[in-house]
């Protein structure tokens with residue numbers, strides 16, 4: 001892979017030299033871009049010697065007037081380490097006043113950002129808000145480690161180890177097109193079940209997990225059909241969206257697209273109950289108590305499990321307790337290949353959050369807990385494990 005290494009002006013800039021060396025060993029080519037502040041900490045010559053290429057520093061001191069565009073086009077991954085608080089702010093807001101920040105805007109490939117700074121700078125709401133913007137943009141943040149910092153304070157802020165950053169870069173390379181030629185069918189979001197023409201029952205699902213899965217699958221080369229309930233999210237680029245409102249509509253769309261699908265992921269929070277006969281007019285307010293008689297909605301996952309042909313079936317179990325046991329129970333009763341157990345009782349993960357912490361329960365009997373991470377990172381891990389699982393299942397069935 002052709003890698004761009006952006007170096008910001010922090011104490012940890014010296015560690016970027018070790019990162020450059022590691023990347024040189026593993027990747028095809030590394031080109032280094034330094035900010036003016038970074039040059040105060042490490043000489044460009046160090047990186048030039050390590051990579052065998054001229055270091056890019058000044059937007060205006062170059063022979064080719066649009067070198068930042070050419071450099072952006074020629075390279076496959078941009079890794080920024082150390083990323084200063086200043087760079088995070090510039091990236092988040094789209095400022096472009098030097099080579100690195102201009103390159104960041106011109107670059108369309110995956111970006112890995114490894115921040116390092118004083119603990120108070122790291123915890124500052126401005127920095128955290130900038131990070132949230134970058135994460136929401138799908139960029140990989142290699143979190144700083146906790147420990148003794150150069151400023152004499154202790155806490156998070158120390159640049160992750162070069163080895164960890166190099167692995168995150170390699171991970172982007174694995175954003176190989178390993179889903180090319182496949183159709184991935186994903187459901188996302190809540191459903192809304194009408195009670196009358198103006199009222200409905202629904203749930204707190206934001207659709208973020210399903211949308212992250214759709215984005216990850218599309219990035220890996222799949223044709224993605226996203227059957228989405230009502231959400232406030234922009235559909236990921238290159239994804240075909242079928243909008244639905246109710247569980248019944250969701251079932252119809254899923255069955256319509258099923259024949260083409262090689263992987264089916266049911267990430268939607270489909271209502272379990274609905275009014276099968278919705279009154280045609282608004283129900284009038286009265287002083288008397290009203291009771292609702294609800295019928296079960298179609299169990300789409302169970303139907304997919306019963307019909308299962310050649311597709312890999314992945315369900316989600318959103319639970320507030322006994323997540324792993326419930327996920328295993330769902331896997332068995334619904335005949336899934338994998339169930340993603342999702343704890344939704346906390347405030348930081350689950351519904352509406354950008355973060356998630358899940359456990360993967362597989363039909364092979366394996367259980368794989370995934371540490372807290374962004375939904376986009378979790379989505380990537382789910383596809384990694386799903387593809388591995390499919391290989392194992394094919395091997396077990398002699399296919």
Ligand SMILES: Cc1cc2nc3c(=O)[nH]c(=O)nc-3n(C[C@H](O)[C@H](O)[C@H](O)COP(=O)(O)O)c2cc1C
Pocket residue numbers: 007008009010011012035036037038083084085086087116117118121
């Ligand atoms: C000795 C010293 C160490 C610094 N270390 C850091 C650091 O680790 N992280 C950070 O975000 N800023 C650090 N700064 C502040 C940045 O150098 C400053 O914000 C600069 O404008 C960043 O420029 P750049 O983002 O273009 O590299 C440090 C400054 C000094 C003088």
